[in-house]
Amino acid sequence: MRTKNMPLVYIAAVLLSLFAVAPFIWMILTSIKPQAEIYSKPLSYLPNELNLQGYKSMLDVRADANLNFIQWFKNTAFVSLLTTVLSLVVSALGGYAMSRFRFRGRMTVGYVILLTQMLPGSLLIIPLYLIMKDYHLLNSYFGLVIAYATVAVPFCTWMLKGYFDSVSTAIDEAASIDGAGRWTTFVKVILPLTLPGLVVTAVFSFLTSWNEFMFAQTFITDYDKWTLSVGIASFQGQYVVNWDYLMAGSVLTTLPIVIAFWLLQKHLVSGMTAGAVK
Amino acid sequence: MAQRSARKWTMAVAAGLLGATALTGCSNGSSDSNSSANGASGTEKIKLSFETSVYAEAPHKKAIDALIQKYNEANPNVEITVHGTDYENFWDKLTTEIIAGTQGDIVQVYPENIATYNALQGDQGAFVNLDDKIKGTDLETGLVGQDLSKVNGSYYALSSYAWGSTGIFYRKSLFQQAGIDPASIRTLDDFKAAAIKLGMDTNGDGTMDQYGFSSVVGSHPFVSSEWYRLVARPVSGGVFFGDGEAGPYTADRINVNSPANVWAAEWWQDLMENPQATPPGTRDKKVSREMFWNGQAAMVMDGPWFIGMTKERDESLMDDLGLIAQPSVVYEGQTYQPNPHNYPLVSMISKNSKHQEEAWKFIEWMASPEAQEIISGSGMIPSSKAYAGTEAYAQENPLAAQFFDFQNNAYAPAVMDPPIAELGTLNQILINAAQDMFVAKQDAQTVLDKAADEMKKAMN
Numbered sequence: 001m002r003t004k005n006m007p008l009v010y011i012a013a014v015l016l017s018l019f020a021v022a023p024f025i026w027m028i029l030t031s032i033k034p035q036a037e038i039y040s041k042p043l044s045y046l047p048n049e050l051n052l053q054g055y056k057s058m059l060d061v062r063a064d065a066n067l068n069f070i071q072w073f074k075n076t077a078f079v080s081l082l083t084t085v086l087s088l089v090v091s092a093l094g095g096y097a098m099s100r101f102r103f104r105g106r107m108t109v110g111y112v113i114l115l116t117q118m119l120p121g122s123l124l125i126i127p128l129y130l131i132m133k134d135y136h137l138l139n140s141y142f143g144l145v146i147a148y149a150t151v152a153v154p155f156c157t158w159m160l161k162g163y164f165d166s167v168s169t170a171i172d173e174a175a176s177i178d179g180a181g182r183w184t185t186f187v188k189v190i191l192p193l194t195l196p197g198l199v200v201t202a203v204f205s206f207l208t209s210w211n212e213f214m215f216a217q218t219f220i221t222d223y224d225k226w227t228l229s230v231g232i233a234s235f236q237g238q239y240v241v242n243w244d245y246l247m248a249g250s251v252l253t254t255l256p257i258v259i260a261f262w263l264l265q266k267h268l269v270s271g272m273t274a275g276a277v278k
Numbered sequence: 279m280a281q282r283s284a285r286k287w288t289m290a291v292a293a294g295l296l297g298a299t300a301l302t303g304c305s306n307g308s309s310d311s312n313s314s315a316n317g318a319s320g321t322e323k324i325k326l327s328f329e330t331s332v333y334a335e336a337p338h339k340k341a342i343d344a345l346i347q348k349y350n351e352a353n354p355n356v357e358i359t360v361h362g363t364d365y366e367n368f369w370d371k372l373t374t375e376i377i378a379g380t381q382g383d384i385v386q387v388y389p390e391n392i393a394t395y396n397a398l399q400g401d402q403g404a405f406v407n408l409d410d411k412i413k414g415t416d417l418e419t420g421l422v423g424q425d426l427s428k429v430n431g432s433y434y435a436l437s438s439y440a441w442g443s444t445g446i447f448y449r450k451s452l453f454q455q456a457g458i459d460p461a462s463i464r465t466l467d468d469f470k471a472a473a474i475k476l477g478m479d480t481n482g483d484g485t486m487d488q489y490g491f492s493s494v495v496g497s498h499p500f501v502s503s504e505w506y507r508l509v510a511r512p513v514s515g516g517v518f519f520g521d522g523e524a525g526p527y528t529a530d531r532i533n534v535n536s537p538a539n540v541w542a543a544e545w546w547q548d549l550m551e552n553p554q555a556t557p558p559g560t561r562d563k564k565v566s567r568e569m570f571w572n573g574q575a576a577m578v579m580d581g582p583w584f585i586g587m588t589k590e591r592d593e594s595l596m597d598d599l600g601l602i603a604q605p606s607v608v609y610e611g612q613t614y615q616p617n618p619h620n621y622p623l624v625s626m627i628s629k630n631s632k633h634q635e636e637a638w639k640f641i642e643w644m645a646s647p648e649a650q651e652i653i654s655g656s657g658m659i660p661s662s663k664a665y666a667g668t669e670a671y672a673q674e675n676p677l678a679a680q681f682f683d684f685q686n687n688a689y690a691p692a693v694m695d696p697p698i699a700e701l702g703t704l705n706q707i708l709i710n711a712a713q714d715m716f717v718a719k720q721d722a723q724t725v726l727d728k729a730a731d732e733m734k735k736a737m738n
Contacts, residue, residue, distance in 0.1 A: 035591065038568075126374055133378050218371050221327070221361040233364040234334035241564055242336075 024254070031055070031247035038243045054248025069249060071224055072231040075141065077256075079216075079227060080209035082145045087152040087205040088198065094153070095160030096186055100172065110161070113154045121151070121214050132219060139221045147215045152205040159204070163197030164190060199267035203260070210257060228253045323357045324636050329372070329382030332623065332656075333362030337586055341656035345649055349640060356636060376404045383631035384641060386623050389426035392434050393697035396626075405626040406634055408433045411642075421645060421661045422685070423622025426694055435624035438645035440658035442581035442621045443681055443692065444507060447588075448600045452476060452488070452576040460602050465613070466509065469605045470549055476576040477554025489557045492567075492575030495550065495716055496560040499705070502712035503619075504579055505546045506539075511693045512607045512614040514538035518704050518733070522617075523696045529737035534708065535726035538609060543715050543722035550716055560717060571595060579604075581621065585677045586657035601680050603688040620685075620692035622661060654678075703736045 030038060034051040037044050058069040098110050128147055129138070137143030167190055175185040191198065213229040220226055226234075232253065235246040261268070328346070332338035346358045361382050363371055369391075375381040376398040385405070387395065396403045412418050412433045423437035446469070453460055456476050463469050473490025480488050494500035506517045516523040520533035533539065549555050557569065567584070569575040571591050578584075588595050604616035625641040627634050643649055650660035659678050660666045672679035695701055711729035714720045 126377060129374050130378055133380055138380065217363055217367050218374055222359065223333075223362075226363075230363060233367065234362075236364050236366065237332075237335040 027247050027250055027254075030243060031251050033244070035244060051244060054242075054244035054246075055252070057245060058248050058252055067231070067245075068224055068226070069228075069231060069252070072226050072228050073252075075225060076210060076227040076229075076253075079141050079144050079148070080206050082141070083148040083152060083209040084202050084205045086145060086149050087156050088202055090149070090153050091156035091160050091201060092191065092198070094157040095162075096164050096190065098157065098161045099164035100169070110158070113157055116150070116154045124150075125214060125218055128215070129218060138219055139225060141225070143219055144216060144227075145209075147219060148209045148212060151212075152208050156201045156205055159201050160194070160197060163194040163201075167193050196267045199264055203264060203268065206260075207257065210253075323355055324633050326356060326358045326384065326631075326633055326637055326640065327361055327382035328358050328384045328386070328640075329361040329375075330386035330623070331362060331365050331368040332386070333360050334364050337583075337655060337657045341653055344652045344655070345644065348648065348652060349643060353639075356640070358640065373398060379404075379630050381628050381630070383628050383633060383637045385626045385628060386439065387435070387626065388621060389423065389435070389437075389624055390695040390697060390701060392427060392624070392626065393429045394699050394701060396429060396434055397699045399629070402629070403434075404629060405434050406629055406631075408436060408627070408638075411638060412436065417642070417645065420663050421622075422659070422663060422666070423620055423624060423661060426620065426622065426692070427624045429697055435626045436641045436645070437622045437624045437661050438641050438649075439623040439625065440653050440656055440660050441623070442583060442658045443685060443689070444579055444581050444618045445604060445681060445684060446577050446602045447570065447580055447584055448577045448602065449570070449573065450598050450600045452573065453600070456576070460600055463602055463605055466545070466605045466607045470552075470555060473549070473555035473577065474552060475554075477552075486553060486557075487574065489569070489575050490555045491549070491577045491579075492561070492565075492569040493550070493556055493579070494561065494563050494566055495556075496562050497709075497713060498562040499709050500563050501716060502705075502708045505543070505712060505716065506708075507618045508579060508604055508616075509546055509607060510539050510542035511618075512616050512690070513542055513609040516693060516696075517708060518696050522691070522693045525696070527696055527698050527700075527737065529734040532730050532733045532737065534711070534733060535723070535730040540723050540726055541609060542607075543726060547715060547719065547722060551719075582659050582678045582681050583657040585675075599677065601677050603680075603684045615690040616688070617690040617693045619694060621658075623658070700736050704733050707732045707736065 029045065029047060031054050032050055032052060033044075033047040034049050037047055037049070057067055060067065061070055094113070098106060128150070132138045132143045132147070135143075137146065171189060171193070172185050175189045180189065211229060212227075213233065216227040217230045217233070220230065228249070232246060232249040235242040235249065328342070330338070330342065333342060342360055346360070349358065350356065362368065372381065372385065372387075372395060376395055379399070381404065385395070392405075396405050398404055409432050412424070417436065417438075418424055418433075421437045422441045424433075427433055427435035427437055446463075448460055450460075453472075453476070456472075456478075458472050458475060463472055469491075476488065476490035477486060478488050479486050493504050502517075510517050514533060514536050515521050515538075516533050517539060518533060519525070519527060519531050520536065557575065561569070566575070566578055567580070567587070570578040571588065585599070588599055604618055606616060607614045625644070627637045627641070631637055644653070645662050647662070647665050650662045650665040653660045654666075654671070654675065659675075659681055660671075665671060666679075666682055672682075695705070707729050711725050714725045715722050
């Protein structure tokens with residue numbers, strides 16, 4: 001019976017996969033189509049003529065280049081990596097404390113942290129902007145990292161708490177009997193055991209920063225300091241959309257993430273299921 | 279053991295603080311987006327920030343960069359940085375900045391934005407009153423759009439960049455094939471008749487593949503603006519307030535459901551429903567333009583920037599590109615001249631700027647012939663009448679010069695959006711109403727009555 005149904009399962013899986021990847025395929029195809037073909041009727045699925053102008057413009061590193069895509073790429077990578085490191089350090093400490101220490105108001109603190117996730121970003125933008133202004137953090141990468149961390153840390157803390165909960169406290173006790181202090185236990189015993197969870201959390205934090213638009217668009221003013229999301233959005237003008245730029249930029253922005261996922265997929269899968277079975 | 283642990287924790291916290299301090303080094307010292315806060319002393323450069331919504335568009339970026347470079351050559355002590363983002367999000371960013379008082383030293387907007395953004399800092403206003411620099415000078419009369427840069431009778435901006443209005447672009451070859459003389463299109467009825475004649479099945483397969491006029495039908499704001507700029511405003515005087523959208527701006531003067539506006543809406547619905555005149559379905563401005571460029575639509579309503587866009591899209595199309603003025607409108611036996619919107623990009627000076635005088639010198643220099651020549655590359659028409667009204671400019675830019683001619687000879691004074699803080703709300707109500715009438719095809723009178731009620735509530 002199961003064997004009989006296998007072809008149907010495969011067909012369903014292929015269809016679902018196609019449904020999921022169709023926007024990406026369309027993005028890649030549009031990025032190599034000439035402008036005229038993008039709007040042509042009837043719709044042309046495959047480009048009749050190859051147009052790599054979008055990619056050439058994105059990767060143009062000459063001083064008088066029309067765009068600063070490479071610079072935006074570097075800015076985004078820098079901000080995302082810094083946010084990931086900061087979020088991971090703070091969240092790991094917070095998550096471990098919530099998982100292991102029994103102190104008054106532990107759960108209240110936890111829920112307050114979670115509550116911050118329920119506020120929409122648009123509500124936070126003006127207060128955050130004013131705080132950034134007071135601390136001279138506008139138009140700076142560090143300001144952006146702080147802003148991103150305010151979003152990433154609460155969620156990552158709860159994620160990591162879950163992973164730390166899945167590690168038996170008997171391991172902490174065993175480490176303690178062997179003479180390890182809290183810090184040694186945390187760094188040398190617990191963190192290595194929750195590595196897949198840390199990877200998942202890091203990927204979440206990195207992705208959130210990599211794709212974020214609203215804070216970057218509001219807090220950063222200099223053209224050279226823009227992040228990829230702001231730069232790509234700028235291809236939509238008041239009167240015209242540069243589709244070849246927009247799609248080529250989107251492909252190049254997506255590519256590192258796809259590669260990172262591919263490299264980390266082993267950890268990601270195990271991280272996602274960690275804690276599911278105790 | 280406990281002591282050792284505590285020491286380690288202390289070290290970890292200290293390391294964290296050290297790291298944070300190091301990271302702070304990544305931040306920009308001049309993080310305040312109003313870079314004028316740096317102050318100038320002695321040989322220190324004067325830093326100005328120029329904030330504009332059009333910097334993301336390649337022709338404007340090129341023109342603005344060239345302007346700054348040219349200005350710096352003559353004024354090496356001034357450093358101007360440009361701040362801008364994509365058009366859609368520029369306005370939210372500007373709002374946040376004005377509330378926080380960090381807007382650029384110079385902010386470039388459209389005239390209808392002046393009152394709204396100036397009011398974000400309350401009664402004292404966010405921008406400098408420029409009456410003493412403009413009133414009674416040549417700047418007051420020599421720049422297109424300068425008269426639109428007022429709030430309560432005072433100038434808050436200088437129209438020294440460029441402007442644009444709208445006209446009807448057409449494909450010469452398609453007109454020729456249909457046997458239509460573009461000069462014969464004088465009234466809206468001529469326009470409609472031509473649009474119907476231009477709609478045809480060119481390959482004989484039984485389906486329409488060419489339409490007369492490609493308008494915006496959908497959620498884009500142009501769904502309302504094309505209608506009211508081509509049909510409604512000439513006959514009603516205003517879709518918000520009447521008498522040329524003039525004040526007093528009170529709820530009892532809301533004009534959206536006036537008989538003339540209802541007639542205009544029904545006329546537009548009739549045009550939209552004609553299978554030859556306009557394509558079926560919904561489309562935004564980008565699709566509308568593509569249909570024109572692809573030869574699927576013979577006419578499109580657009581501004582001077584469309585000339586540059588067409589050239590960039592396919593230079594060979596330029597020979598086939600023609601332009602006529604927006605037609606007059608005959609309503610109840612009377613002929614009304616078109617009064618389309620004018621789009622000058624005007625520059626305001628922030629009250630927070632520490633270099634207001636230097637900011638003024640820059641925007642004033644933008645009106646000079648050497649700056650105007652650079653600005654002509656932006657795709658819009660340079661503001662200086664002395665520059666854009668010359669024979670040399672007309673020979674170099676024949677289609678753009680036609681707009682200048684329309685403005686002087688064919689069009690009535692431009693009717694602009696009312697300069698009030700509630701404009702955003704009123705506009706959204708009108709866009710919703712236009713969608714109901716032109717996309718959902720609901721009864722014009724009912725929809726406009728409802729819109730009038732909502733507008734009155736907003737004004738109260």
